[in-house]
Amino acid sequence: MSRRGWVLFALMGVLWGIPYLMIKVAVEDVSVPMIVFTRTALGAVVLLPLALRAGQFGVVRRHWRPLLVFTAVEILGPWALLSDAENRLTSSMTGLLIAAVPIVGVVLARLTGDGERLGPVRWAGLLVGLAGVVVLAGPHLGGGSAWAIGEVMLVALGYSIAPMIAIRRMRDLPSLQLAAFSLAIAALVYTGPAAATWPESMPSGRVLAALIGLGLVCTALAFIVFFELIREVGTSRGMVFTYVNPAVAVVAGVVLLGEPLTGTIIASFALILGGSVLATAHRSSPAPTSAAPTQDATVEPKTAAESNTAAEPSAAVEPSAAVEPSAAVEPSAAVEPSAAVEPSAAAEPDAAVEPKENSAC
Numbered sequence: 001m002s003r004r005g006w007v008l009f010a011l012m013g014v015l016w017g018i019p020y021l022m023i024k025v026a027v028e029d030v031s032v033p034m035i036v037f038t039r040t041a042l043g044a045v046v047l048l049p050l051a052l053r054a055g056q057f058g059v060v061r062r063h064w065r066p067l068l069v070f071t072a073v074e075i076l077g078p079w080a081l082l083s084d085a086e087n088r089l090t091s092s093m094t095g096l097l098i099a100a101v102p103i104v105g106v107v108l109a110r111l112t113g114d115g116e117r118l119g120p121v122r123w124a125g126l127l128v129g130l131a132g133v134v135v136l137a138g139p140h141l142g143g144g145s146a147w148a149i150g151e152v153m154l155v156a157l158g159y160s161i162a163p164m165i166a167i168r169r170m171r172d173l174p175s176l177q178l179a180a181f182s183l184a185i186a187a188l189v190y191t192g193p194a195a196a197t198w199p200e201s202m203p204s205g206r207v208l209a210a211l212i213g214l215g216l217v218c219t220a221l222a223f224i225v226f227f228e229l230i231r232e233v234g235t236s237r238g239m240v241f242t243y244v245n246p247a248v249a250v251v252a253g254v255v256l257l258g259e260p261l262t263g264t265i266i267a268s269f270a271l272i273l274g275g276s277v278l279a280t281a282h283r284s285s286p287a288p289t290s291a292a293p294t295q296d297a298t299v300e301p302k303t304a305a306e307s308n309t310a311a312e313p314s315a316a317v318e319p320s321a322a323v324e325p326s327a328a329v330e331p332s333a334a335v336e337p338s339a340a341v342e343p344s345a346a347a348e349p350d351a352a353v354e355p356k357e358n359s360a361c
Contacts, residue, residue: 008229015222017248020091025210029203032083033193042215044183051180066169071182074162078155085148090259095249097152102276103129105160129275136268
C-alpha cells in the first residue's frame with residue numbers, strides 16, 4: 001500500500017471510529033431528531049453540490065424506490081436508534097456492539113442464499129463473535145440498558161441490510177450520488193421533528209462542536225476520504241479499516257470521556273473482533289453470488305483504478321455511514337455511515353464477497 005493509501009486508511013479508522021464519542025456528547029443537550037437532522041443536513045450541504053455537478057440524475061430517478069428504502073434502513077432508523085441508545089450506554093460499548101455488523105451480515109447472506117457455504121472456521125467465527133456480544137451485553141440486560149442494547153442490535157441489522165439493497169437494486173448508481181441524496185432525504189424527513197424539539201437555549205460549546213463534527217467531519221469528510229481510499233487501494237483492502245473503528249471508539253471513550261476500561265470491555269473486544277475476522281474470511285473458490293457489507297459505510301463496487309474507464313464507482317453504502325456507518329457503516333456501512341451513518345462497508349460486484357462491516361457509523 002502506498003504512503004497515501006496508509007494515510008487515507010488511518011483517517012478512515014478515526015473518522016468512522018469517533019462518531020460514537022460525538023453522539024455521546026451531543027445527547028447531553030439536544031434531542032435525537034436534532035442530532036440526526038444536523039448530521040444529515042451538514043453532510044448533504046457538502047456532498048449534494050458535488051453530486052449535482054457530477055450529474056447522473058437519470059440513474060437517481062430510476063432508482064428512487066430502493067433509494068428510499070436504503071435511506072430508511074441505513075440512516076433514518078439507525079442514526080436515531082444509535083443516538084437514543086447512547087442516552088443509556090457508553091460510547092465505547094456502543095462502538096463495540098456495532099462491531100458485530102460483519103457477523104450479522106454473514107448470517108443474513110447465508111439466510112438469503114448469497115455468499116459462500118460456511119465452513120468450520122467461519123462457523124467458529126460466528127460463535128466467537130456471538131460470545132463477545134453476550135459477554136459485553138450480559139451484565140447490562142437489566143432495566144433501560146437492555147432496551148438500548150436492543151436498539152444498537154437493530155442498528156447492526158440495518159447496517160447489514162442496506163448494502164444488500166445497494167448491490168441488488170442500485171448497482172449502477174454512483175456512490176457519491178447514493179450518499180448525497182440519502183443524506184438529503186434524511187435531512188428533509190427530520191426537519192419537522194428537529195424543529196419540534198429545538199432546544200430552548202443555546203447548547204454548550206462542546207455540544208455544538210460535537211454536532212458540527214458529526215456532520216462535517218464524520219459524515220461529509222469521511223465519505224470523501226472513503227471514496228479516495230477505495231480509488232487508491234481498491235475495495236477489499238480499503239474495507240479493512242472497519243476492523244479498526246471499534247478500537248478507536250473504545251480509546252476515544254476512555255481517554256476523552258473517562259469511560260471505564262474494564263476486563264469485560266477488553267474480553268468482548270477481542271471476541272467480537274476475532275469473530276468478525278474469522279466469520280468474514282474467504283475461501284479460495286468464489287461464491288455464486290455477491291453480497292455487500294456496511295456500518296455508517298458506503299459500498300463502492302468498482303473504482304476507476306480497477307477498470308479501464310474513469311467513471312464514478314457504482315453503488316454505495318456508508319455505515320455508516322454509510323454512511324456509519326457505516327459502516328459504515330457500517331457502512332453500510334452507508335452513510336453513520338453506515339453506517340452510519342455511524343453510517344455501515346463495501347464489496348466488488350464482480351467478485352463474491354461476504355458482508356463485513358461497519359458502518360458507517
